[in-house]
Amino acid sequence: MxxxxxxxxxxxxxxxxxxxxxxxxxxxxxxxxxxxxxxxKYAEAASGNINVLQTPEKLSSTNTLWYNVEKIVLRDKMVIGEVTSIKIHEIDMRGEVRVLGKEKIQELLGFKGGV
Structure with a gap:
């Protein structure tokens, strides 16, 4: 952000x-x-295919704005169809980026059994 x-x-x-x-x-x-x-506001403006870039620590920490604000808005928008997909990219301390798999993304977003 x-x-x-x-x-x-x-x-x-x-x-x-x-x-x-x-x-x-x-x-x-x-x-x-x-x-x-x-x-x-930034998350509410999102639609379609979403790409999230975040450090591994912030993705799983429960005291971040990603966890408590952005993730919730994007997940809700996905449920109602305003967001069609969410691809999450982890960036490490060396600047290397990797795309997370579908199961990990569902786990991070709090979906049980997929959407």
């Missing part, structure tokens, strides 16, 4: 660096809330 044109503006916004990420880091307002809203 932060590599998109809009995301890079937010990521480089100097005032945002003064905000705590969550309540665990201090008082509101929280930078995470802004990013969550942007992530949700």
């Amino acid at each position: 932060e590599t998109t044109s809009g995301g890079s503006v937010i990521d480089n916004w100097p005032d945002l660096k003064d905000y705590n990420w969550t309540g665990a880091n201090g008082d509101p307002p929280y930078a995470r809330d802004l990013w969550a809203g942007v992530s949700e």
Whole structure:
């Protein structure tokens, strides 16, 4: 998200660096809330065949915006037919990318037995 044109503006916004990420880091307002809203809007605009690029750690971590926002929106859009497929690419620390298999993608999206 932060590599998109809009995301890079937010990521480089100097005032945002003064905000705590969550309540665990201090008082509101929280930078995470802004990013969550942007992530949700970005995912809501998606349709058709979707490609996700994420690190292995963020794909499986339950405290990421991918897990708590984007994945949920994309999965719901897939169920109603607005998203026709989701291909997930993992990028490692060396910059090497691999496409995940169908079963792993279904597991990450929380689908039981396929869609």
